[in-house]
Amino acid sequence: MIKYKNLVKSFGTRTVLKGIDLHIKAGEIVFILGTSGTGKSVLLKNTVGLLRPDSGEIWIDGENVSGYSEEQFLSIRKKCGMVFQHPALFDSLTIYENIAYGLRKHFSMAENEIERRVEQALSLVNLDNILSKRPGEISYGMQKRVSLARTVVLQPKVLLFDEPTTGLDPVTTNSINTLIQSLSRKLNTTSMVVSHDMQCALKIADHIVVLDQGQVVDQGTPKQLLESEVPLVRDFLEEARNQ
Amino acid sequence: MTTKQLIQNPFAFIGVLLIHTCRDARAFLTLVVQTLFQLVTHLPRKKETIQQLYFVANGSLWTIIFCVCFAAVVTMLESSFHMKLVIQNDSMVPGFASLLILRELGAIVTALLLTSRIGAGMAAEIGSMKVTEQIDALKMLGINPIRFLIVPRLIASTIGCVLLSIIANLVCIFAAMIVADQFLGYSNGMFLTAMRRFVDFQDIIFASIKAFCFGFVIPLVSCYFGFNCRTGADGVGRATTQSVVFASVAIIVLDFVLSYTFSYFY
Ligand SMILES: Nc1ncnc2c1ncn2[C@@H]1O[C@H](COP(=O)(O)OP(=O)(O)OP(=O)(O)O)[C@@H](O)[C@H]1O
Numbered sequence: 001m002i003k004y005k006n007l008v009k010s011f012g013t014r015t016v017l018k019g020i021d022l023h024i025k026a027g028e029i030v031f032i033l034g035t036s037g038t039g040k041s042v043l044l045k046n047t048v049g050l051l052r053p054d055s056g057e058i059w060i061d062g063e064n065v066s067g068y069s070e071e072q073f074l075s076i077r078k079k080c081g082m083v084f085q086h087p088a089l090f091d092s093l094t095i096y097e098n099i100a101y102g103l104r105k106h107f108s109m110a111e112n113e114i115e116r117r118v119e120q121a122l123s124l125v126n127l128d129n130i131l132s133k134r135p136g137e138i139s140y141g142m143q144k145r146v147s148l149a150r151t152v153v154l155q156p157k158v159l160l161f162d163e164p165t166t167g168l169d170p171v172t173t174n175s176i177n178t179l180i181q182s183l184s185r186k187l188n189t190t191s192m193v194v195s196h197d198m199q200c201a202l203k204i205a206d207h208i209v210v211l212d213q214g215q216v217v218d219q220g221t222p223k224q225l226l227e228s229e230v231p232l233v234r235d236f237l238e239e240a241r242n243q
Numbered sequence: 244m245t246t247k248q249l250i251q252n253p254f255a256f257i258g259v260l261l262i263h264t265c266r267d268a269r270a271f272l273t274l275v276v277q278t279l280f281q282l283v284t285h286l287p288r289k290k291e292t293i294q295q296l297y298f299v300a301n302g303s304l305w306t307i308i309f310c311v312c313f314a315a316v317v318t319m320l321e322s323s324f325h326m327k328l329v330i331q332n333d334s335m336v337p338g339f340a341s342l343l344i345l346r347e348l349g350a351i352v353t354a355l356l357l358t359s360r361i362g363a364g365m366a367a368e369i370g371s372m373k374v375t376e377q378i379d380a381l382k383m384l385g386i387n388p389i390r391f392l393i394v395p396r397l398i399a400s401t402i403g404c405v406l407l408s409i410i411a412n413l414v415c416i417f418a419a420m421i422v423a424d425q426f427l428g429y430s431n432g433m434f435l436t437a438m439r440r441f442v443d444f445q446d447i448i449f450a451s452i453k454a455f456c457f458g459f460v461i462p463l464v465s466c467y468f469g470f471n472c473r474t475g476a477d478g479v480g481r482a483t484t485q486s487v488v489f490a491s492v493a494i495i496v497l498d499f500v501l502s503y504t505f506s507y508f509y
């Protein structure tokens with residue numbers, strides 16, 4: 001489904017991604033783990049053309065998107081939804097409008113159908129009664145969940161999550177992990193989840209990738225990773241065990 | 244190259260500076276062209292444009308009126324004082340002052356005040372949208388951020404600047420008239436007669452053209468710095484400061500260029 005071939009990305013003199021090779025199969029849940037600043041967010045943003053790689057190739061659904069223009073990326077962005085690390089809600093719109101915006105933009109839908117979908121998406125992330133509020137009036141954790149609902153409501157084939165559960169309580173974290181899992185099982189959505197949480201990666205991932213300093217240091221199924229000899233992976237496992 | 248190498252080698256320093264300037268200028272011009280393209284190919288978002296116009300006009304009006312009144316008082320009193328000192332006669336003051344107000348003061352004071360208020364506001368707003376990934380989120384929904392964010396601000400600022408500068412000119416002339424009457428002993432009738440001898444209708448047109456250009460430049464500069472805001476805590480602050488500095492300099496330079504061009508028509 002998504003393939004990265006020797007992906008390199010620098011900012012000025014600093015090389016953030018130093019030749020990433022990855023293959024993500026359709027319908028899989030892939031967790032990307034790594035310490036802060038290794039370029040996980042940069043990897044996701046390159047995938048949907050919000051940043052452009054310096055060299056290397058990105059293949060999505062059999063298309064090489066590396067040289068795509070902004071217009072050509074529009075169809076890719078319809079296919080791939082992204083949940084950002086920040087809630088990134090539009091401050092000037094209500095929660096309802098925030099979630100409905102994409103539906104209005106991409107589908108010609110009746111208003112009551114939009115309403116139904118918005119409410120359904122919000123209930124998926126355990127929220128209700130906030131439709132007419134503005135992003136500034138709800139808590140950070142709620143904003144993060146609304147941002148998740150905004151992306152999920154469009155039912156894209158590929159979902160990119162940038163730390164979807166960071167800063168959330170354990171109960172909500174659990175329900176979001178369940179949501180990711182059920183989307184993948186029911187709708188066969190491919191998910192890439194950037195996370196620091198090895199414990200939940202071991203629980204729900206089909207494949208785990210560990211990045212360090214812009215390179216893949218280890219990858220495999222949760223089972224394979226438990227046997228890993230790579231120090232960073234061992235640190236992550238140790239941390240997960242202590243929780 | 245490292246900073247140390249650059250300091251030791253002035254040629255390298257100038258070279259690097261030149262390269263950076265050219266790159267920034269190109270990026271800015273690209274943004275201007277893209278904005279103009281969006282402006283002519285798509286209808287603007289009405290609600291947002293009206294909101295922005297309200298933001299431009301409402302908060303700035305009283306500040307501008309307050310400042311131009313003082314500018315008028317200072318212009319009148321200072322020029323009268325010096326004229327009397329040199330040629331023992333200040334009869335030219337009303338005419339000269341009204342010319343100065345219409346050709347320069349009204350538009351430039353308005354523009355500089357707008358820069359510090361709405362220019363800074365726009366840079367900070369767009370910069371924080373950039374830092375909190377809202378601009379990326381717009382792109383993900385297939386929305387063109389230039390059309391969505393810059394075009395409404397551009398229209399609002401241009402219309403707002405022209406309207407405000409007309410008001411500023413009227414208020415400024417009015418304040419000058421009062422000063423002439425109260426302190427210099429020229430009645431309102433004398434002031435208006437003097438003004439009519441010095442000022443043409445085209446001066447008013449040129450003043451509006453200036454205001455139009457200034458109002459056009461402010462949001463472009465501010466949005467450019469907002470869009471290129473660096474991440475991190477100091478990013479937004481830096482973008483805001485830079486946008487105010489650059490827009491102010493741009494307005495002063497543009498004022499010179501326009502005044503020079505208009506001088507061919509007098
Ligand atoms: N637009 C940009 N311009 C310049 N540098 C950038 C930009 N985006 C990211 N970087 C740099 O790239 C590096 C990797 O950033 P990235 O956001 O991908 O880290 P991350 O792995 O997501 O970390 P975290 O877990 O903290 O989110 C950072 O050092 C950052 O400073």
Ligand SMILES: [Mg+2]
Pocket residue numbers: 040041042085162
């Ligand atoms: Mg990140």
